[in-house]
Amino acid sequence: MPEPSQNFSLTLHVNGTEHRVAVDARTTLLDALRDRLHLTGTKKGCALGQCGACTVLLDGRRVVSCLMLAVMAEGRQVTTIEGLAQGDDLHPVQAAFVEHDAFQCGYCTPGQIMSAVGAIREGRAGSDDEIREQMSGNLCRCGAYTNIVAAVRDAASREG
Amino acid sequence: MHPFTYAPVADAAGAAARALAGAQFIAGGTDMLQLLQENLVQPQELADLNGLGLAGITEEQDGALRLGALTRLQKAADDPLLRERCAVAAEALAASASPMVRHMATLGGNLLQRTRCLYFRDVSTPCNKRQPGSGCSALEGENRHNAILGGSEHCIAVQPSDLPVALVALDAEVLIQGAGGAERWVPVEGFHRLPGDTPEIETVMQPGDIILAIRIPAHATRWRSHYVKARDRASFAWALCSAAVALRLDEEGRVAELRVAAGGVATKPWRLMRVEQELLGHRLDRDRVRLAAVWASEGAVTRPGNAYKAPLLQHTVERAILELGGLA
Ligand SMILES: Cc1cc2nc3c(=O)[nH]c(=O)nc-3n(C[C@H](O)[C@H](O)[C@H](O)COP(=O)(O)OP(=O)(O)OC[C@H]3O[C@@H](n4cnc5c(N)ncnc54)[C@H](O)[C@@H]3O)c2cc1C
Ligand code: SF4
Ligand code: FES
Ligand code: FES
Numbered sequence: 001m002p003e004p005s006q007n008f009s010l011t012l013h014v015n016g017t018e019h020r021v022a023v024d025a026r027t028t029l030l031d032a033l034r035d036r037l038h039l040t041g042t043k044k045g046c047a048l049g050q051c052g053a054c055t056v057l058l059d060g061r062r063v064v065s066c067l068m069l070a071v072m073a074e075g076r077q078v079t080t081i082e083g084l085a086q087g088d089d090l091h092p093v094q095a096a097f098v099e100h101d102a103f104q105c106g107y108c109t110p111g112q113i114m115s116a117v118g119a120i121r122e123g124r125a126g127s128d129d130e131i132r133e134q135m136s137g138n139l140c141r142c143g144a145y146t147n148i149v150a151a152v153r154d155a156a157s158r159e160g
Numbered sequence: 161m162h163p164f165t166y167a168p169v170a171d172a173a174g175a176a177a178r179a180l181a182g183a184q185f186i187a188g189g190t191d192m193l194q195l196l197q198e199n200l201v202q203p204q205e206l207a208d209l210n211g212l213g214l215a216g217i218t219e220e221q222d223g224a225l226r227l228g229a230l231t232r233l234q235k236a237a238d239d240p241l242l243r244e245r246c247a248v249a250a251e252a253l254a255a256s257a258s259p260m261v262r263h264m265a266t267l268g269g270n271l272l273q274r275t276r277c278l279y280f281r282d283v284s285t286p287c288n289k290r291q292p293g294s295g296c297s298a299l300e301g302e303n304r305h306n307a308i309l310g311g312s313e314h315c316i317a318v319q320p321s322d323l324p325v326a327l328v329a330l331d332a333e334v335l336i337q338g339a340g341g342a343e344r345w346v347p348v349e350g351f352h353r354l355p356g357d358t359p360e361i362e363t364v365m366q367p368g369d370i371i372l373a374i375r376i377p378a379h380a381t382r383w384r385s386h387y388v389k390a391r392d393r394a395s396f397a398w399a400l401c402s403a404a405v406a407l408r409l410d411e412e413g414r415v416a417e418l419r420v421a422a423g424g425v426a427t428k429p430w431r432l433m434r435v436e437q438e439l440l441g442h443r444l445d446r447d448r449v450r451l452a453a454v455w456a457s458e459g460a461v462t463r464p465g466n467a468y469k470a471p472l473l474q475h476t477v478e479r480a481i482l483e484l485g486g487l488a
Contacts (some may be wrong), residue, residue, distance in 0.1 A: 004165035004205050025166035048194050049261055064260045067193040071166050072208060115260065136395035137258020
């Protein structure tokens, strides 16, 4: 077992690419993504797990990257909003958000979309009630909730 | 955040040794990261328990269910055995936090979640739990979320976790490994401590102790059970009040066994024995349940901010029993 250390040189797997990053033990996955890898699509809202702006997929499951230490993400597959589109082709959930006008300022949107991708993948977007419950960890200060539910429902029915 | 070192642990013995030398454990990290971000704890070292192989839910030979301490909340909430045999626990977990947090957070960490008392989480205010002897800001302050049961003149903080409330109703135990390697079982009902004049001591955990598992005894897996959680919004909020009920009816439909516990209103998961006594041996009907549920707030000490919790508690308990009994 490695000795306790304060500085780490990590390999992070993000959106299918390996990145070497030097981090302090304190660095959250969110800060590593934004400040070291310059993947600034993932947003920082509360840094306390309470808003969902920083949602990413870890080994395919939704997590809040602000409550995870970067060192603890080593060896896991991270997917961020930047990893969804294939070239110029938007991911179906991204396309549905555009189509349904599911945002205003857009700050919560990357987190909303990652959470929706996770919920659909988990098979938990079967009804409007289920979508509301499943998306409740993603807050929207602009109150775009009605259109967010419509976008998730649409994307779920197209993918499902 | 203050600087700290980090390393994963290889085995429980090594983990205990590190803890005795000053390290704190991290599992899912969902409470630890909040405590670190807000400078409420300043560990010199974090010892990562995730390599201990303590995840998973299994049935023991006698029919008891064993829930590994590192099982994620969402995994447990989705577990077919738990959903079928211990509905109250699966329901409590599904109503905890958000899907993202449930994918990260562990069952062991959930038992140890620190209070959500506003003043505990704000280092600029006096708080006996965070800084013994500094005073309790909640007694005369913003105490809408604080406890009406089990408090003392030193602290009225709520233990905020949903799962342990369900576990008290299920007569469950926690398996703890001590620093010397010895294992011991502690009933969940006796795991958290009343604040008294030492609110900084919250559980029976000793330095170097590691939670290995939770065990729901075979008899409780045959009970019917249910969880009701009242909160400020429909989802993603800590409980203002919750009720966990587990019972067995005899052939004539009379209550043969019953355990009722409340959350969100007390300094620890609160067993409601008087409510149980009022119903044991009787058939469930609306009037009897309503009258029994009035006893839920027996002994409550309320303040202007949290007086609403006494009637809320009675009604939440009533609703949980009525729904479980098919009378709602
Ligand atoms: C936004 C948000 C909302 C939430 N809402 C709810 C809610 O509605 N209901 C609810 O019940 N909870 C809620 N929670 C709390 C959450 O469930 C807990 O934070 C979580 O269960 C803690 O588990 P963890 O594995 O993340 O613990 P960590 O943060 O890793 O650890 C917490 C503490 O437990 C110790 N520890 C962890 N595992 C062990 C072990 N096996 N042995 C010994 N010590 C151990 C650590 O040293 C630390 O002191 C919420 C959390 C967040 C962030
Ligand atoms: S109730 Fe307890 S946790 Fe809250 S301020 Fe008072 S002492 Fe601190
Ligand atoms: S920034 Fe992570 S949940 Fe708000
Ligand atoms: S679109 Fe502005 S916060 Fe959601």
